[in-house]
Amino acid sequence: MTQRLPDAVEDYLRKQLGARLSPDDSGLNRAELEAAICNHDIILATITDRFDAELLAMAERTVKLIANFGTGVDHIDLAAAQALGIMVTNTPDALTEATAELALLLMLTAARRGGEGERELRSGQWAGWRPTHMMGMGLAGRTLGLVGFGRIAQCFGLKAQALGMNVRYYSRRPFVADNPGRLVAERVDTLAELAASSDVLSLHVPGGQATHHLIDANILSVMKPHSILVNTARGPVVDEAALAHALEEGVIGAAALDVYEREPTVNPRLLRSERSVFLPHMGSATIEARTAMGFQATRNIEAFLRGEAPPNRVA
Numbered sequence: 001m002t003q004r005l006p007d008a009v010e011d012y013l014r015k016q017l018g019a020r021l022s023p024d025d026s027g028l029n030r031a032e033l034e035a036a037i038c039n040h041d042i043i044l045a046t047i048t049d050r051f052d053a054e055l056l057a058m059a060e061r062t063v064k065l066i067a068n069f070g071t072g073v074d075h076i077d078l079a080a081a082q083a084l085g086i087m088v089t090n091t092p093d094a095l096t097e098a099t100a101e102l103a104l105l106l107m108l109t110a111a112r113r114g115g116e117g118e119r120e121l122r123s124g125q126w127a128g129w130r131p132t133h134m135m136g137m138g139l140a141g142r143t144l145g146l147v148g149f150g151r152i153a154q155c156f157g158l159k160a161q162a163l164g165m166n167v168r169y170y171s172r173r174p175f176v177a178d179n180p181g182r183l184v185a186e187r188v189d190t191l192a193e194l195a196a197s198s199d200v201l202s203l204h205v206p207g208g209q210a211t212h213h214l215i216d217a218n219i220l221s222v223m224k225p226h227s228i229l230v231n232t233a234r235g236p237v238v239d240e241a242a243l244a245h246a247l248e249e250g251v252i253g254a255a256a257l258d259v260y261e262r263e264p265t266v267n268p269r270l271l272r273s274e275r276s277v278f279l280p281h282m283g284s285a286t287i288e289a290r291t292a293m294g295f296q297a298t299r300n301i302e303a304f305l306r307g308e309a310p311p312n313r314v315a
Contacts, residue, residue: 001044002028002036005069006287009294017301019044030055037063042304044297047072053080060084065304067297068314070284071095072234074207078315088315089300091293093151098289100155102282103232106256107144107160107200109277110228112136116274137199137226137253140164145198147191147214149175152232153204158183160200170194196222200230207234217242226253232283235260244269247276258283 001013004025013019020040022028027048028036037043037059045051047070056063056077066076068090081088109115113136120126120134144160146153146169157167167185174187188194191214195201201223205211215229215238223229229252231238240261246252247270254275260266263281271278284290300310 002033002049003046003069005044005294006291008291009298012295013044013298017298017305034058041065042067042301044069044301045076046070047075049075051076051081053077056080056084056086059086065089065301065310067300067304067310069293069297072207073314074234076315082315086315087304087310087313089297089304089310089312090314091296091300092312094292094296095284095289096151096155098286099152099232099283100159101286102258102279103152103156103202103230104159106230106232106258106277106279107139107202107228110230110254110256110275111139111200113275115277137228139200142166142199143168143197145169145188145194145201146185146204147194147201148204148233149185149187150204153202154183154185156202156204157185165200168194168197191219192222195219196224198227199224200228202230203233203237205233205237207236211237213237213239213242215239215243217245220246220251223252225250228252228254228256230256232258235263240267240270244273247273 001019001022003022010021014021033049034055039062041063042065043063044067051066063086065087068088071090071092073088073090076088078088113134117134141164143166144157146157146167149169149171153169161167161183168188169185170188170191205214217239220242238261243255244267247255255270255273256277258279259281266278284293296312300312303310
C-alpha cells in the first residue's frame with residue numbers, strides 16, 4: 001500500500017491479506033516506489049503514484065496486479081502494463097455520490113459568492129447587511145452543461161435538476177441515463193455549443209492525452225461572461241493559463257476547481273480571482289466514499305488471488 005487508507009480498510013487488509021501498510025500519508029517517492037514494485041506481487045496504488053513505462057519495466061518479473069484506489073488511471077501507462085502482463089483495476093462506483101456532492105458544493109459556492117462572503121466575515125471587513133451586498137447568481141432556470149455523461153455527471157445532473165436547473169450534456173457517444181425517467185438531459189452535438197449555452201459548465205471526463213486541455217482558450221471564449229467552470233475531473237483537462245486569462249479579462253465569471261494541472265501546485269494567477277472557489281482535491285473525501293473505495297480495491301485483489309477476473313479490471 002503506497003499511502004494510508006481509512007482504518008477499517010487497513011485493518012482488513014492487514015489481518016486478512018497480510019498487507020504491508022504505508023508508514024504515513026505522504027506517499028512513496030520514486031526510489032521507494034521502485035523498491036516496492038521490485039519486491040511485491042500486488043501494489044495498492046493511488047492517483048499520486050506515477051507508473052510510467054520505465055517504472056513498469058522494472059516490475060515485469062514481480063508485480064502482477066496494480067489495484068488502483070480511485071477511478072482515474074491516467075497516472076498508469078496502461079499500454080505498457082498490458083504489454084508486460086500486469087493487470088490494473090480501479091474503483092469506479094464508490095466515489096460517485098461524494099464527487100457529485102462536491103461538484104454541487106463548488107457550483108453553489110461560486111454562484112452565491114460563498115467563498116468571498118466567508119473571507120470578508122473572517123477578516124472583520126463585513127459592515128452589515130445591505131441590499132446590494134454580495135449579490136450572486138440564482139440557479140433555478142439556469143442551464144447546467146455536463147462535459148461527459150458517466151455516473152458522476154448523471155448524479156450531479158440529478159441534483160442540479162432538483163434545484164430547478166435545465167441539464168444539457170456533450171459526449172462523443174450517446175448514453176442512456178442510469179436513472180431513466182428521473183434525469184432529463186438534452187444531448188448537444190459539440191462542446192462549443194454546450195459551452196456557449198451553459199451558465200455552469202461542469203467537467204466529468206477522464207484524464208489522459210485524449211482530454212488534455214479539452215477546455216482551452218477557444219472553448220472559454222464562447223462561454224457566457226457570468227458563467228462558472230466547475231472541474232472535479234482531472235486538472236490537465238483545463239488549460240490553466242487560458243483559464244487564468246479568461247478570469248482576468250472577465251471572459252467568464254468564475255472557476256470552481258477541485259483538481260489542478262500540476263498538483264499540488266496551483267497557478268497563482270488563478271488564486272487572484274476573488275469570486276472563484278478552489279479546493280484541495282477533495283472530491284471523494286468522505287469517510288463513506290474512501291472506505292468504500294478501499295474495500296472495492298480489496299475485492300479486486302481478492303478476486304485476483306482466487307484466480308478470478310477482478311470486477312473492475314481496466315487492463
